[in-house]
Amino acid sequence: MNIAFIAHDKKKDDLVRFTIAYEGVLKSHTLYSTGTTGFRIMEETSLNLHRYKSGPLGGDQQIGAMIAENKMDLVIFFKDPLTAQPHEPDISALIRLCDVYSIPLATNMATAEVLLSGLKRGEFKWREILKEKNRNEN
Numbered sequence: 140m141n142i143a144f145i146a147h148d149k150k151k152d153d154l155v156r157f158t159i160a161y162e163g164v165l166k167s168h169t170l171y172s173t174g175t176t177g178f179r180i181m182e183e184t185s186l187n188l189h190r191y192k193s194g195p196l197g198g199d200q201q202i203g204a205m206i207a208e209n210k211m212d213l214v215i216f217f218k219d220p221l222t223a224q225p226h227e228p229d230i231s232a233l234i235r236l237c238d239v240y241s242i243p244l245a246t247n248m249a250t251a252e253v254l255l256s257g258l259k260r261g262e263f264k265w266r267e268i269l270k271e272k273n274r275n276e277n
């Protein structure tokens with residue numbers, strides 16, 4: 140599975156702790172992130188991530204582009220609902236694309252826990268089936 144990690148500044152510590160807790164599950168997947176988020180995760184875990192640009196510099200849009208191309212299976216985005224972000228339009232666009240393409244998206248830790256429990260149990264196999272179907276159609 141291709142999994143994206145994004146966290147706003149005040150949520151980065153939470154996301155780092157989350158990735159430490161799920162490191163065992165995550166290491167067998169292909170991981171992506173926005174710039175600073177990925178840097179923090181790689182600093183504190185043994186996980187390897189493909190880091191896109193920092194969110195305010197286009198990172199959310201780069202992850203959005205992967206969603207539009209059906210190349211992202213799961214998005215974990217720890218949003219800060221109490222701080223205004225200069226790139227709010229990019230954030231809304233990313234969330235919108237998750238809805239357009241029915242990509243599972245967690246915007247807080249409680250939901251992320253549920254999604255990763257599902258991932259551990261193999262409940263995301265439907266994404267592989269869908270991708271295979273799309274490949275055959277194109």
Ligand SMILES: O=C(CO)COP(=O)(O)O
Pocket residue numbers: 145146147148173174175176177192193194195198199230
């Ligand atoms: O701003 C972000 C998401 O909207 C996150 O970007 P960084 O991971 O570069 O801090």
